[in-house]
Amino acid sequence: MKNLLLKNKKGFALYILGALLTPITGIIQSIALAVGFSLYSVSDPSEVRFRILLTIGLGLSPVLIQVVSRLLRIQFMRDVLTEVRVLVYHNIMKIPIEQFRSKNREDYVSNLVNDINVFEQDFFLSILNITYSYGSFIIGEIILFIISPIVAVIVLMLSILIFVFTKLYEKPIRLNMKANQEANALYNQQVSNVLGGLEVIKLYQVEDRFRPLFYNIVKRVEGIKQKTNLLQNTQSHLIEWIGETTQIGMLIFTTYLFVQGKIRLEELIIIFSFVGQMIWANVNGASMINRFKGSLDIFDRMTQQAQWESGHLPFNFDRQLRVENLSFSYGDNLVIDQFSCDIEKGSKLLIFGPSGTGKTTLLNCLSQQLTSYRGQIFYDDQELRSIDFESFYKQCGYVRQEHFLFEDSIKENIVLNQRFDSKKFTDILKSLDLYEWIMSLDNKENTILFNNGSNVSGGQRQRISIARELYRECSVLFIDEPSASLDDETASKLYDTLFKLDHTIVLVSHRHLKYLSGRVDRIIQFDSEGGYHVL
Numbered sequence: 001m002k003n004l005l006l007k008n009k010k011g012f013a014l015y016i017l018g019a020l021l022t023p024i025t026g027i028i029q030s031i032a033l034a035v036g037f038s039l040y041s042v043s044d045p046s047e048v049r050f051r052i053l054l055t056i057g058l059g060l061s062p063v064l065i066q067v068v069s070r071l072l073r074i075q076f077m078r079d080v081l082t083e084v085r086v087l088v089y090h091n092i093m094k095i096p097i098e099q100f101r102s103k104n105r106e107d108y109v110s111n112l113v114n115d116i117n118v119f120e121q122d123f124f125l126s127i128l129n130i131t132y133s134y135g136s137f138i139i140g141e142i143i144l145f146i147i148s149p150i151v152a153v154i155v156l157m158l159s160i161l162i163f164v165f166t167k168l169y170e171k172p173i174r175l176n177m178k179a180n181q182e183a184n185a186l187y188n189q190q191v192s193n194v195l196g197g198l199e200v201i202k203l204y205q206v207e208d209r210f211r212p213l214f215y216n217i218v219k220r221v222e223g224i225k226q227k228t229n230l231l232q233n234t235q236s237h238l239i240e241w242i243g244e245t246t247q248i249g250m251l252i253f254t255t256y257l258f259v260q261g262k263i264r265l266e267e268l269i270i271i272f273s274f275v276g277q278m279i280w281a282n283v284n285g286a287s288m289i290n291r292f293k294g295s296l297d298i299f300d301r302m303t304q305q306a307q308w309e310s311g312h313l314p315f316n317f318d319r320q321l322r323v324e325n326l327s328f329s330y331g332d333n334l335v336i337d338q339f340s341c342d343i344e345k346g347s348k349l350l351i352f353g354p355s356g357t358g359k360t361t362l363l364n365c366l367s368q369q370l371t372s373y374r375g376q377i378f379y380d381d382q383e384l385r386s387i388d389f390e391s392f393y394k395q396c397g398y399v400r401q402e403h404f405l406f407e408d409s410i411k412e413n414i415v416l417n418q419r420f421d422s423k424k425f426t427d428i429l430k431s432l433d434l435y436e437w438i439m440s441l442d443n444k445e446n447t448i449l450f451n452n453g454s455n456v457s458g459g460q461r462q463r464i465s466i467a468r469e470l471y472r473e474c475s476v477l478f479i480d481e482p483s484a485s486l487d488d489e490t491a492s493k494l495y496d497t498l499f500k501l502d503h504t505i506v507l508v509s510h511r512h513l514k515y516l517s518g519r520v521d522r523i524i525q526f527d528s529e530g531g532y533h534v535l
Helices: 002-007 009-041 045-093 097-101 105-147 149-196 198-204 207-259 265-303 359-366 389-393 410-415 422-431 435-439 458-472 488-500 513-517
Strands: 320-330 333-344 348-352 374-379 396-399 476-480 504-508 522-526 532-534
Touching: 002 009, 002 045, 009 045, 009 105, 009 265, 045 105, 045 265, 105 149, 105 265, 149 207, 149 265, 198 207, 207 265, 320 359, 333 359, 333 504, 333 522, 348 359, 348 513, 359 476, 359 504, 396 458, 410 422, 410 458, 422 435, 422 458, 422 488, 458 488, 488 504, 488 513
Parallel strands: 348 504, 348 522, 396 476, 476 504
Antiparallel strands: 320 333, 320 374, 522 532
């Protein structure tokens, strides 16, 4: 947060200036009230007119001051929120894939949405209120000290007492705010789980099974929220009681001073007004201190960078991919056991075998999707785990069984952030039997895909995903069941396109094996016992 404020120091200074303008409105109103009451002590008509105009002018000026205050603060708020959102997004994008998968995606959604919303509400509101409260208090103390030093000292001592009570509640309130953040993340997970499986729930009519799960997480979220509110309300009520008692006592005391002739009527009105404002400013400011610290806790949790062992070497692949004694387990389930092979650059490798024998897991290890393997994987002489994953993915593509399409045009889903080459784009579409279908659409390649491509067929989604990888022109291409949703004729055209590429291709498939066996350089068969054979 310190670095963020230093980066936006000019905006922060303007924000504080805008916040400091707000206590001035209370002072002006108090002065306007005192000037209004002073009308009873003057008889000169010109003086009466002057004081009336002054009272009206002072009474209306807070509206203008509030507008100026808002204008000074709004730019800093927008800049900080933008940078926080970008920082959280950037941290998420920097996480290697295996570490990313170790948490539920809803946790990341919660960071980008719920946590930022809570931070926005608490951070800026608390700064504004703290600045307003203690700004009003300091100005009020100065004025009170001029009018009556003993009143100023009493108010100061009572303010210190209020601050002490606030510190007693700091730790439990911050802990509950953290628990509330974690509970909201769990709530998002449960909602995503229910909505993601909504079709299955309706199809099998198992609504009653999921209702208790949803109810329990909602109950937990609301329980933590209620506990947090109880703590905050208890603190507020206690401080408010001190404030009310103090205000009554000070009114009695200052009235006594007036009766004794030690202060004038105008001074009595100012003291009445200022004591009330100062006490309630302390009450408000004290309650906001814990809220401000809670917002900083949320900021730290949102923006802290995940720690992992990551490579730093640039990716280079000129000769050979070599796998030595590779093993991988999901918990106690050993999926790959002591696998070794060599793959020359530019060659085509086919991997097939029954489901559950580790084919996709091997592909994920070779493509740096999984890095917690045992053994070694070398690209030339560099062990895969020592290679920077961003450098690796600039030259390596992966066609998955599950295909994700962005809510954007067909063209943008294929090209992404690369330079658009019309001929290259058209050739790829034709090679995948996509061209005629896309040209038949009203908006052609500018047709928008909705909700992960729900407005196109499964085969079309798959071919668009493959087109995306072909457009990249990477040097290594990992492909997992590319013909799963394709008919034989389309699959044949797809394979013809793939094998014409000057790429190193590692292909997992369980279809068209007879056709593929004559088109690849090497074949590896996995068996159900966990072994493998090089054919």
